[in-house]
Amino acid sequence: VEPAEGARTFQVAGEAYDSFMGRYSGPLAHRFADAAGVAAGLDALDVGCGPGALTSVLVERLGAAHVRAVDPSPPFVEACRARHPGVDVRLGRAEEIPLADATVDLALAQLVLPFVSDPAAAAAEMRRVLRPGGVAGASAWDLDGGMRMLRLFWDAARAVDPASPGEGDRGRFGRPGELRALFVEAGLEDVQEHVLTTETTYRDLDELWSGLLAGIGSAGSHLVGLPPEHQLAIRAEMDLLLGRPQGPFTLTAAARCALGRTPR
């Protein structure tokens, strides 16, 4: 993904994000928090919080006073603040986290690093704000077809226009070992990678399509940049690939997740 574009496509209302991606990232956040060991008594930072899918889970488990959140998108910061009173939500980038050194026990970036301009700087910053022995975590959608909705979109886009980028050309950190290598490079210890899975059910193709038309992320921004007839051809191809569903259908989504500790 072109990183600057990645950040730019998130200047949308929280509700538009929810219907496109929050429907996946909400349930994914529970799995991510389980894997990272989020438990009462710890202080956590949600890096690239968006409207707050992971922030909600952190508040449930830790209490609002123990949760901080950062995102560079003003509408997302506003939505996250409104949804989570008492949480310290700041406008900021992962590459320059507006927090003092050694402030939190957990620094978690859910589905964020693919969009960050300088992921190595982001990993170093996550390490800096963690206390000794603290846990850094990052996740990204699988880019080998495990995120069915994105795969479906890029397969349809390529079927309509063979010159279109494919799923794998448009992202980072979605292949085995990529997130792990970033964390190891940042000096984190005991780094492990897992696969986390979730799913969502759509009423019909219109519901999925209207989420894409919000122009969010790589798929959405690619779609809204195309002429209307080209967009409709992609929609028809997606319908075909889905087997022309006549009612609700469920799509699974797999994310890669790396976890590492700061030295004690």
Ligand SMILES: C[S@@+](CC[C@H](N)C(=O)[O-])C[C@H]1O[C@@H](n2cnc3c(N)ncnc32)[C@H](O)[C@@H]1O
């Ligand atoms: C796919 S969304 C994930 C949002 C949220 N973590 C979730 O799980 O729903 C990607 C988020 O990364 C944020 N982002 C983009 N560039 C960033 C950067 N340089 N530093 C921190 N966050 C960034 C976007 O504003 C957006 O909220």
